[in-house]
Amino acid sequence: MTCIVTPPRWTLCLVALVSVAFSFSRAEASTPGADAFLLLPVTAREIGLGQATVALVNDVTAFHWNPGGLGMIKSFEAAASYSRLYQGLASHQMVAAGIPFRSTLRLGISWVRLGVDNIPIYPSLEGYGTPNERSVHAQQGAIGSFAYAENAFFLTLARYHSLQIDLGWQYLTLPMELPVGITLKYLTISAGDTLSGSGIGVDAGVQSRFSLGRVLDNRLLGTISFGVTLADIGRTRITWDTPSKHADDQSMKLHYGAAYEQPLPFVKSAAILAVAKTKYGLTWGVEYTFMEQVSLRMGKDMIAENSLSFGAGFSWRGVRLDYALQRHELGATHRVSVLYAY
Secondary structure: EOOOOOHHHHHHHHHHHHHHHHHHHHOOOOOOOHHHHHHOOOOHHHHHHOOOOOOOOOOOOHHOOOHHHHOOOOOOOEEEEEEEOOOEEEEEEEEEEEEEEOEEEEEEEEEEEEOOOEEOOOOOOOOOOHHHHHHHHOOOOEEEEEEEEEEEEEEEEEOOOOEEOOOOOOOEEEEEEEOOOEEEEEEEEEOOEEEEEEEEEEEEEEEEEEEEHHHOOEEEEEEEEEEEEEEEEOOOOEEEEOOOOOOEOOOOEEEEEEEEEEEEEEHHHEEEEEEEEEEEEEEEEEEEOOOOOOOEEEOOOOOOOOOEEEEEEEEEEEEEEEEEEEEOOOEEEEEEEEEOOO
């Protein structure tokens, strides 16, 4: 098989950057956990598909699992989501916007926040010598409260490529979509006025999409896609404002996956099967869409082991409204998200 189009310089530079960063970051130690809130899904569709969207996501929310997917948007898009977690103890929000420019380039900005508000502050028990004195002092209750918040701001640049692959038989060429993207992210973590930390990271991703029906000369077959993402290229360091300037290093993570979309024209619908392998394990999701309007989803829950997540969506005139249910031992999570394409 011979490719009759040379890969663009933009793609080659990105691949080279990723390769060099990977070789330097493998040998260093990592302190996990500081950016764990980015594991949380940012949309209801993502939950319903078990977060197996590395190869599948193709809208303004692509910054989360594969920034290359942003290259697939064709017009201005905006998205938002909200959820209360763990029986209302925490809130999780996402806002994103993206726009195409210069025919093949796409630019996106996004914000994700995980917060716990009104955490009570209790008086110190130092200076009270007897158990009875400490008990009486503790019964005075909270003397104030503070908020804990984790924020991430994303700036994503993606480029859409279209290639023609010479398959070498029947004079057939295969059109292939190859979006590539890179994301710069700024993370901040704060616990009231007493502790804060921040850091900068880089993610990069690529997807490829083509018609399996054209490869096998069977018009009944659908579209297959693959995706690869490298998160925290060269590692992401969260530096805290302590006297020692302690830092938590997040090692680079590799995510990859595949998806297959099968049209079902006889019932005016389509079905999608997606799988992905991430640092957090193997996951999968399925989606059935009727008349491009009503969708039903089910997937493996990446947060609650041996559990399933469920979701549904409705699209009308450029607006997609999604809902998902995610079960957890600390309580079920209901997430609502909306996406608008102009």
